[in-house]
Amino acid sequence: MTEIREYRDEDEPSWLRCRLLSFFETEYYDDIMVNRPTIDVLAVRPDHTRAGIASQLLEAVVPLLRVDVLDAWTRGDVSANEWYQRSGFVENFRYLHVYKSWQDDADGFETPEGLGKPVNAFMHAPISLEASMRARFRRVHVCRQYVRAL
DSSP, X not given: OOOOOOOOGGGHHHHHHHHXXXXXXXXXXXXXXXXXXXXXXXXXXXXXXXXXXXXXXXXXXXXXXXXXXXXXXXXXXHHHHHHHXXXXXXXXXXXXXXXXXXXXOOTTOOOOTTOOOOSOEEEEEEGGXXXXXXXXXXXXXXXXXXXXXO
C-alpha cells in the first residue's frame, strides 16, 4: 500500500532523485533540477511504475486544488500520453521543442556583436514546421498540452 501525504521540505532530495530517475528514460532526460520548483510535477520512479501510484497521487490531490482545469505537458513518451488520456485529460495543443547542438548548422542564428554563433540552443516552433525542423536539427520533440476539467 502506498502512503500519500503532503510534501515536506525534507523530502526535497528524494523528490529530486525521483524526478531525475522518472525523466531519465524519456524525451525530457536533460530537464535536470537541482531544487524543487514551485510548479507541481507528478512523477513516479521507474521501479514503481504501472502500480497505480500516479493515479493515486492525482486523485489524492484533485480535491485539494483550487482550479477549474488541470494543465499538463509531455512529449512523446507513449506510456505518459496513454496515462493522461486514461486519466481524463484531453490533448489541447501541440508545438515543437527544438534543440540545436554543436553538430547542427548555425546558419541563420544571430548573436550580439563580439559573440560567435550559438553552440547549443533550445527553441520553440509551431507544429506546422515539424518536417523542416526535423530536416535541420537532430533533436526535435512534439510537446503536448493536456487539460482536464475539474
